[in-house]
Amino acid sequence: MAGRLLNKVAIVTGGGSGIGEAICKRFAREGAAVVVVGLNSDPVRDVVEEILASGGRAIGYLGDISRQDTAKSCVKAAVDEFGWLDILINNAGVFPATAELDKYPVDALEYMIKNNIYPVFMRTRSALPALQKSKGTIVSAGFEAGHMGSLMITPYGATKAWVMTFSKGLAVEQAKHGVRVNCVGPGPIDTAWTHKETGPMNAKMEKNTVDGVPLGRRGTPEEVANVYLFLASDEASYVTGATYFVDGGVTISTSLPGEDVPSHLKQQPPQHLKLAHRKAGNAKVREDATASMS
Ligand SMILES: NC(=O)c1ccc[n+]([C@@H]2O[C@H](COP(=O)([O-])OP(=O)(O)OC[C@H]3O[C@@H](n4cnc5c(N)ncnc54)[C@H](O)[C@@H]3O)[C@@H](O)[C@H]2O)c1
Numbered sequence: 001m002a003g004r005l006l007n008k009v010a011i012v013t014g015g016g017s018g019i020g021e022a023i024c025k026r027f028a029r030e031g032a033a034v035v036v037v038g039l040n041s042d043p044v045r046d047v048v049e050e051i052l053a054s055g056g057r058a059i060g061y062l063g064d065i066s067r068q069d070t071a072k073s074c075v076k077a078a079v080d081e082f083g084w085l086d087i088l089i090n091n092a093g094v095f096p097a098t099a100e101l102d103k104y105p106v107d108a109l110e111y112m113i114k115n116n117i118y119p120v121f122m123r124t125r126s127a128l129p130a131l132q133k134s135k136g137t138i139v140s141a142g143f144e145a146g147h148m149g150s151l152m153i154t155p156y157g158a159t160k161a162w163v164m165t166f167s168k169g170l171a172v173e174q175a176k177h178g179v180r181v182n183c184v185g186p187g188p189i190d191t192a193w194t195h196k197e198t199g200p201m202n203a204k205m206e207k208n209t210v211d212g213v214p215l216g217r218r219g220t221p222e223e224v225a226n227v228y229l230f231l232a233s234d235e236a237s238y239v240t241g242a243t244y245f246v247d248g249g250v251t252i253s254t255s256l257p258g259e260d261v262p263s264h265l266k267q268q269p270p271q272h273l274k275l276a277h278r279k280a281g282n283a284k285v286r287e288d289a290t291a292s293m294s
Helices: 018-029 043-053 067-083 106-134 145-148 156-179 204-212 221-232
Strands: 009-013 032-039 058-060 087-090 137-139 179-186 244-245
Touching: 009 018, 009 067, 009 106, 018 032, 018 043, 018 058, 018 087, 018 221, 032 043, 032 067, 043 058, 058 244, 067 106, 087 106, 087 221, 106 137, 106 156, 137 145, 137 156, 137 221, 145 179, 145 244, 156 179, 179 221, 221 244
Parallel strands: 009 032, 009 087, 032 058, 087 137, 137 179, 179 244
Antiparallel strands: none
16 A cells, blocks of 8 residues: 555554544554544544544544553553554643633632543553654644634643644754654644534534634544654654644634635535544543543
């Protein structure tokens, strides 16, 4: 099989749903062997089976990766199965609440610290020895509001600012080992999180979120996966310490320009991946992701 990630081995956290499902399938299509990581309740097995059925290579790893022991054993599983590790994608995350700060639930903050920050720290730490050996690369999920801040989701944006700053420091620190470190900063993407029926936004917030995008629509998981692919591939060999925003222009916008975009330009482009788990994600505090941190 030819491909931009031929013979590469990748771990993708949060790979069972949403953007992570698209990353796993896009990487597998480009020749990577993929370790699909998620919680017991995520459709990880389905994603693995779908990749295998289309001729790709994948295994699943189920566990709470905010824990140090789980993070370590996941890297071991990747190396035991495929021989080495080239790519770590820190995509797992949670978005359980929207509210002004005086009403923001404290348990939602704790849940985000545990599931947005700890997994990046634990997983990166555990993967570094293998990545230094392979001269590999790390790409993590930031967020446009991790750069700008955004009302009603101030604590969530701040957890993503942590990921983006962490990645820059790590990029400088690990350059001498030949390890590149970058971030992707999505805007509103068409997963469970950005729909009022499946995520924590109300109708007004959902409308403003989409109207705030100059391109006038949500991005697709596949459009985000395309940017992960570039950053993870050898084509990005001179890119480190960067955040690539995949946000339809939100970061540079100050009004609601999406309102003026004609409906024919709001159509999503043709999609090539079959993503059955796009809206199967983690958009409220869930019991299997509240286990204590180790
Ligand atoms: N959807 C968006 O609009 C958007 C915007 C900006 C950034 N992002 C980022 O993209 C990433 C994916 O978002 P999504 O919309 O695809 O959400 P999603 O809920 O579909 O996917 C996240 C996955 O991570 C898993 N996960 C969470 N904590 C975990 C843990 N401790 N151990 C193992 N698995 C865990 C979840 O169970 C879920 O399957 C997140 O990091 C998010 O912050 C998303």
